[in-house]
Amino acid sequence: MKLHWSRTAVGRRGFLKGATALGAAASLPGGMATRAAAADDSTLRVRAYGDMQSMDPAYSVGVTDEEIHASVYNKLVQYKPGREWDWQLDAASMVEQVDPTHIKFALRDDIGFTNGFGAMTAEDVKFSFERIVADATESPNKPDMGPLRHVEVTGEREGTIVLNEPFAPLWSIALPYIAGNIVSRAAWSANDGKVTTTPPAESGPYLRASWSPKEKTVLKRNPDWRGEAPAWDNIEILPIDDENTAEIAFEAGELDFTRVSLGSVARYRDGVPNGGALLEYPSLYYAWLGMNLDHPKLQNPKLRAAIQHAIDVPTVLEAAYFGAVEPSTGIIAPGLVGNRAASKIPPEADFTKAAQLLAESGETNVTLKLDTLNKTTFTTAAQVIQATLATIGITVEVNVLESGAFWASAENEDLQLVLNRFSMTPDPYYATAWFTTEQVGHWNWERFSNPEFDQIHQSAFKESDLDKRAALYQRAQDLMEDSGAYRFLTHEATPVVHSSRVMPALRPDGLALLRYFEKG
C-alpha cells in the first residue's frame, strides 16, 4: 500500500499558535494533555509485593502466586470476600462433610479447561489433590492437605475426599487456598507433570495472557467462562517491592489497588488521592520477642519474666508501627479459632514488677544480644525494647541482620533475644506447627519444648467442636507465655488503598481476591 501525504505550509504565525497551544496543554493539570497512566476503563492495575514464581499449585510458595492461581484456576470452594473468614462454592455445586473423614463433592457441569483439555471432572480433582500429598511431588504445600488419604471418584463429576483422620483446616486452608487449586490431569500429564511458569491449561474466569518477569503479569477475561462474569476485561499485576514506590504510583494514577505502609495510614486517613479510599484490615502476621531457652544467659525463669514485664508493647507499637496496629495476645489472630481475648501478661509494662523479678532472679550486670531484621519497623522496635529494658538495668545490644542471615538463625547457637515475625494461613494449626519440639533447630528458635503443647498441636486439628478447639489453642498459647520465652507484640495490619474506579474484594486479612474485584 502506498501512502500519500501532502505537506502543509506552516508559517511563523501558525507555528507560534501551535507552540503556544502545546505549552498551555503541558502546563495543565494532567500534563501533556493525557494522564501518564492512561489506564483504560477495562484494565485493573494492582500491585503485588513480589513476582510470580510458579504456575503449578504444588510448588506455589506465596500470596503472589495464589492471587494469580485463584483467578485462572478453580477450587471446590474459594474464600468469601468480607470481614469474617468464610468460604463459598466455586467449581463445586455441592460440598458436604458426611462424617469427620469423608467429604462428598459434586462439580459444576460448565467448567472446562483451555487448550482443548476438556471439561473439569472428578478425576482432575483426584489428580490435583493426591499429587500434593504424594512423596514424589515433594510439594512444600503438602502439610496444607493434611491427612488426605485419597479422592474417591464416584461419577464423572462426583467424588469423595477421604481423610486418614479428621482435619479441621481442610475448610480453612486445604480447599480454599493454594493446595485446593484444581488443575487438568490431561494437561499436566502432557507436560510430564512439569509445569513451571506457563500454565498448560486454565479454567478460571481469567486466563494468564502474558508474564514479563519482574515487570508484570497480565490476566485477560476467559471467553469460555460460564460462571458469573468478572467485572474487568484485563488485570495487570505489577510486582513492586517498595511500598513507597507503590504509593507514588497509586497517587500518580498508575495503580488502582495497593497495600500501603503503616507509616502512611495517618496521611491516607485524612484523604486518599483520586477519589480513592483507605481500607484497614487486620493481618494474620504475628510479631514477638523470643528468648532462646537453651542459651546459658537465659536459663533463669525470673530473668525471662522480668524481660516480659519490662517490654511496653504499646510504646513499641507506637514507635515502630506508628500506632496503626493493636497489641496481640499470642500467635493466633483475632477472628480465628483459638484467639485469646487477653494475654496473661498485660501489654503495658510493669517496671516495678519487672525490677522486682530481676532482683529475685539474682542476676546482675545482665547484657543480652537482640537479633533483628534490617527493616526499619524491626530496628525501631528493637531500639525501643533496648531502651525499656535499660530502665530495669538490662543492657541490650541490637544486632541487625540482612534477611538471608536472619532467617538462618536456627544455626546460630549464640542466639539470645530475637525479634521475629511469621506469616500464617487462616487456621491456628498453621501457627502452632512452628513451635513444637520437632521444630527445635529449624524454626523454633526459642527452643521451646513442651509435651502438652506438642500434644495439643497433634490433636487440635482433629477437633470439630469449635469451642473445644478454641480452648485447646488458647491453652497452647498460655503454655508458650508461661515458658517465659515469648513476649507477644502484634498481628500488624493490612492497610490498602483503592481508586474510585474499583471496588476491591478482600479476604478478612486484606489480601486481594482479584476475580471478585468490581468496578467502582
Add this chain to the structure above:
Amino acid sequence: MLLGYALRRFGVAAVTLFVAVTLMFVMIRLVPGDPVQILLGPRATPELQARLTAELALDQPLLRQLLIFYGNLLQGNLGVDVFSGRPVTLIVLEQLPHTLRLIFASVLWSVPIGILLGAYAAARPNTLFDRVSAVISVGVVAAPAFVVALLSLLLFSVHLRWFPAIGAGEGFWDQLRHLVLPAFAIGLSWIGYIARIMRASMLEVMGADHIRTLRALGVAERPIVLIYALRVAVLPVVTIIGVGVGFLLSSAVFAEIVFARPGIGKLVIDAITTRNYPIVMGAVLMSTALFVTATTVADLINAMLDPRARAGK
C-alpha cells in the same frame, strides 16, 4: 601498535573478569545463611533439601564448586533458576536490555550537556557563566540520586503527570517515556562530574604549546576551541565514561527499585536476598562483563584518539 595494545587490553579484561567473578563466587558463599533453607522455605522436605544441595553442589568443597561453575560456564551453562526452573542465561538476558537502555539513556543526555557546560566554562574562565556553572555542577553532584528520583516522581508523575512513575513500558515511545525520569535521576549528577573534569582538562589544553602556536599563527578562537582543543580535552571524559558504567550499574539498582523497573540490579538484589546462587552468579557475570567491556572500549577509544595512551605514557 594499536593491535598489540588492544590484545594486551583484552588480556587484562579477561583477568579482571575472572578475578571479579571468582571473588563474588566466594563472597556469596561466605555470607551466613543456608541457601537451601532460605530458597525452599520452611516447609521443604529433607529429601528436597538434600536434592537441591546436591544439584547446587553445595555439599562439595568450595574449590570444587568453583571448578564446577567454571566448567559449566565454558559450556555456556549458567544453570537454572531454583524457583521457576528457567535457564539462568535466559532470565539474565531478559533483564539485561532494560538496564542497558537505562544506562545508555543516562549517558546520552548527561554527557553531552556536561561536556558543553565544561568546555564553555573553560573557554570563558572566571566569568559569571563559569561561576554559575561551577555552582550548578557541584550542586548536582552533591544531590543524592535517590532524592532526585523521589522529587522528580512527585513533581513529574504525581503532580504534573507528565511521565509514568513505574514500569518499563511497551513499544518504543512508551519505553522512551518510561526512561525519562530514571535516566534523569541517575544521569543528573553525571553532568556535574563531566563538566568539572571537562573544564579542568580544557583549561589545561588551552594553555598548551600547540594551542599557543595556533593562536600565534592567527587561527580564529572558535576553530581552536572546537577542533584542536576539544578533541584532546575530551580524552579524560571518555575514560571516565568507561569507569562510570560501573557507577551507573550501581545507580541502576536503586532506580530499578524506586521506579519499579525490571533490570539486572533488581534481579541481583532479589537473588542475593533469597540466596539464589545461580541467578546471582549469572547476573554478576553479566554485569561484570558489561563493566569490563565498557572500560576496555573506553581505553581503546582513548588509544585511538591519543597515541601516547597506547604507548603507555
